[in-house]
Amino acid sequence: MKYKGYLIDLDGTIYLGKEPIPAGRRFVEQLQEREIPFRFLTNNTTKSPETVAARLADEFDIHVTADTVYTATLATIDFMKDANKGKKVYIIGEPGLRDPILDAGFEWDETAPDYVVAGLDNEVTYEKFVTATLAIQKGAMFIGTNPDKNIPTERGLLPGAGSIIAFLETSTQQKATYIGKPEAVIMDKAVALLGLNKSEVVMVGDNYLTDIRAGIDNGIDSLLVLSGFTQKSDVPTLPDPPTYIVDSLDEWDFDA
Structure with missing residues (x-):
């Protein structure tokens, strides 16, 4: 076809x-x-569409505009806007996830957020898991950016966002709402x-x-x-x- x-x-x-x-x-x-x-x-929630497009050009000689890239970050923002449960959010993730969400009008809150968003975070710590776990237990909506258990790289299959989300699903005994x-x-x-x-x-x-x-x-x-x-x-x-x-x-x- x-x-x-x-x-x-x-x-x-x-x-x-x-x-x-x-x-x-x-x-x-x-x-x-x-x-x-x-x-x-x-x-991938670690990079913005602009960064992805620049990387495609610089590293792989593929020339596209940023609007050809739709990330799980953008889909997460669209989902939270549609859910309309509030504006407070706590995020486990990198700048490619955090910054667009905050730029979209959501406000950082570690104590009583309306949403906890979990994605890939190369600097994840036990304390971040603690903050997210307690917030979900208090009633925050638990969002997982994507279920990817692994990331294929030249080094092999590395832990993905799904591995981080699985940790929180275990600690909270709740299933995430997946976006990607x-x-x-x-x-x-x-x-x-x-x-x-x-x-x-x-x-x-x-x-x-x-x-x-x-x-x-x-x-x-x-x-x-x-x-x-x-x-x-x-x-x-x-x-x-x-x-x-x-x-x-x-x-x-x-x-x-």
């Missing part, structure tokens, strides 16, 4: 940690040449940003548990590329097959 729009994962699909995936760059260039709209859809892939919150908004219907869009990614489930669980076709998290040996045991599977994005036929 010839798709009118593409939702594309980044890490493991377009690049792998600090290593380029040349087929990923060629894939994006094909979309640009054909003037097919796309959004990079990332669960594969949840409907981020997928519905991303499709709307393309101005298309779900049937006209394909989700492209390397991680079956997030990228591909995001498609399967939300009625969007999916393209699994075996360049990152999910390995070829995993394919026979996948519970629900992706719409398409390729070893490399160079194999994809835009006109089929």
Whole structure:
């Protein structure tokens, strides 16, 4: 099927940690040449869309505008605005998560926040977990930016935001409300940003548990590329097959 729009994962699909995936760059260039709209859809909350676009240009020679990047941070902000439960928030996360939330009008509160937002934090401490745990126990809405248990890098699979959120789920005995892939919150908004219907869009990614489930669980076709998290040996045991599977994005036929 010839798709009118593409939702594309980044890490493991377009690049792998600090290593380029040349087929990923060629894939994006094909979309640009054909003037097919796309959004990079990332669960990474450590970087702003502007920073992501700059990194793509500087490190991977991929030239896009910041508005082509929709992060779990932006989806979290949209979700909290829709929830309308207040303006006070405590955040475990890095500046790419904290700053946009505060810039959107939310106020920092460590004692009695309306929301606790947990994402990847390379400087997470036990005391941060304590503050978040107590706030959730007092009734704060518990939001997890994304369920990624690991991050694929050139070093291997590192702990992801899902690992941090799991700590809090254990300490509070509460489940987080998840925002990022594969949840409907981020997928519905991303499709709307393309101005298309779900049937006209394909989700492209390397991680079956997030990228591909995001498609399967939300009625969007999916393209699994075996360049990152999910390995070829995993394919026979996948519970629900992706719409398409390729070893490399160079194999994809835009006109089929």
